[in-house]
Amino acid sequence: MNFVKRAGQSLRARKARTVVLLAICVVICTLLLGGFLLQGATARQEADARRTIGVDVTVSGKGLTSAVADRLGSSPQVHRYTPWLPLDAEGLGVEPLRSGAPEEGDGSTGARTQPSLALIGVRDSGLLLRFSYGSNRITAGRGITPGDAGRAVALVERRLAEKNGIEVGDTLRARSADGSRTVPLEVVGIYRDSTPDPSTWTPPHLLPGNALYVPVGAVRQLSPGASDLTEAVFRIGSPEQAERLHAETRRLLGAGAFDFRVNDKAYRDQVRPIQRVAAFAGLIVRVVAVAGALILGLVVMLQIRNRRDELGILLSLGEKKWKLIGQHTVEVAAVALPAVAVAALAGQLAVRQAGDALLAPSARSGSPDAPAADRPELRVEPSDVGNVAGIGLGISLVSTVVPGLGILRLHPRSILVSDE
Numbered sequence: 001m002n003f004v005k006r007a008g009q010s011l012r013a014r015k016a017r018t019v020v021l022l023a024i025c026v027v028i029c030t031l032l033l034g035g036f037l038l039q040g041a042t043a044r045q046e047a048d049a050r051r052t053i054g055v056d057v058t059v060s061g062k063g064l065t066s067a068v069a070d071r072l073g074s075s076p077q078v079h080r081y082t083p084w085l086p087l088d089a090e091g092l093g094v095e096p097l098r099s100g101a102p103e104e105g106d107g108s109t110g111a112r113t114q115p116s117l118a119l120i121g122v123r124d125s126g127l128l129l130r131f132s133y134g135s136n137r138i139t140a141g142r143g144i145t146p147g148d149a150g151r152a153v154a155l156v157e158r159r160l161a162e163k164n165g166i167e168v169g170d171t172l173r174a175r176s177a178d179g180s181r182t183v184p185l186e187v188v189g190i191y192r193d194s195t196p197d198p199s200t201w202t203p204p205h206l207l208p209g210n211a212l213y214v215p216v217g218a219v220r221q222l223s224p225g226a227s228d229l230t231e232a233v234f235r236i237g238s239p240e241q242a243e244r245l246h247a248e249t250r251r252l253l254g255a256g257a258f259d260f261r262v263n264d265k266a267y268r269d270q271v272r273p274i275q276r277v278a279a280f281a282g283l284i285v286r287v288v289a290v291a292g293a294l295i296l297g298l299v300v301m302l303q304i305r306n307r308r309d310e311l312g313i314l315l316s317l318g319e320k321k322w323k324l325i326g327q328h329t330v331e332v333a334a335v336a337l338p339a340v341a342v343a344a345l346a347g348q349l350a351v352r353q354a355g356d357a358l359l360a361p362s363a364r365s366g367s368p369d370a371p372a373a374d375r376p377e378l379r380v381e382p383s384d385v386g387n388v389a390g391i392g393l394g395i396s397l398v399s400t401v402v403p404g405l406g407i408l409r410l411h412p413r414s415i416l417v418s419d420e
Contacts, residue, residue: 003323007330012386019337021299026333027338027345028292029392034341035288036384038281046274054079055267056129057242059249060231061258066216068252075248077241080146081234081320082128084123087219088205092173092182093162100180103200113205115177118211121219125155127233131194141168141189148215154185158192159209166190175213176222185214185220238271239264289391296399300328315411325401332396340389343378 011018057074066083073081096116122128125143130136143154154174156166166172168187175182195208204210236245242262249258314324 003327007327029339029343031288033411035285042278043263054235055264057234058261082124083232087119090175096204099202103201116203120206121216125260139189153188155189155213165223293395329400
């Protein structure tokens with residue numbers, strides 16, 4: 001008789017045993033699927049965190065120009081970057097903020113000779129530490145983006161905007177300190193700097209409320225000779241990539257001629273917990289695979305022991321031993337495949353709460369000012385079901401072949417006359 005057909009008849013004849021075997025396989029496949037779902041969710045969340053959080057590298061030093069910053073920004077490991085090019089300027093028709101403390105000494109001419117505004121040329125204001133994790137928050141409009149290159153736009157501090165009635169969409173005029181050039185700036189955003197005004201007298205251009213963020217090109221329109229940057233900030237994917245960026249910076253600026261600072265606190269606070277969850281998910285898959293093989297192997301071994309008479313009769317009728325092993329393998333595999341389908345339907349619901357409990361804290365970890373990672377997304381992918389099916393069939397094969405090796409040592413006479 002065909003051993004595959006005989007396996008089907010055996011499953012129908014032993015319905016209770018088949019249901020128990022199906023339940024065991026469903027539990028194993030569900031736990032396996034849960035591990036793969038967590039691995040997929042952590043991989044997606046880690047990739048998102050690398051793009052949105054990343055590691056900030058600040059480079060400063062002699063010879064750091066916009067051209068050098070652009071070359072470093074084009075490196076494969078750099079996701080975003082921004083230079084920092086400050087310039088003191090005057091505002092036409094704009095009343096700057098003044099220090100509330102009296103000026104030391106003869107202040108009759110000091111206020112008039114000091115520049116009134118500080119223009120800070122950037123490429124991407126969202127990369128600046130003050131906006132990413134610090135004291136500056138945009139309250140209206142938007143910040144400076146790479147799309148503003150070549151445009152004359154400005155991000156104005158709330159106190160200066162309130163004093164002059166400036167709103168998003170208005171235009172203010174900035175003039176170079178020597179009065180030779182004037183540039184109209186369209187206000188695209190208003191931000192709040194929580195830094196308080198100094199308690200001692202401070203020149204207007206050094207007050208936090210008189211700082212305007214503009215594209216680097218706008219600074220160059222007011223001062224064509226401005227070349228060296230104060231610093232440049234680069235966002236990379238991980239701390240390991242900082243070493244490659246450091247080597248590229250060293251090649252362009254020379255050894256010892258620059259300062260290279262890595263800020264990976266937000267990365268450690270949010271990405272490392274995600275990686276720990278991913279490692280835990282991988283451990284779940286390995287433990288479930290081993291435990292499942294042992295449990296199913298024990299069940300099959302007990303079945304073989306209880307079916308010695310059946311085996312002896314089949315062997316006495318001339319059935320080959322490998323077909324007996326194949327019959328048990330087909331029986332377990334025939335139950336494992338429906339278990340994969342049941343696990344695929346129920347696995348996502350069963351694992352969602354565990355995923356939220358494990359991944360949601362990592363999405364909220366870190367400092368209060370650090371950007372939070374997105375909520376973890378758990379979804380069943382065809383590849384996950386394929387992995388579960390492959391491992392499930394592998395478990396079925398191991399759990400039947402290994403105990404079934406004992407069949408190779410059996411002889412019909414010893415089985416049929418044995419009382420065991």
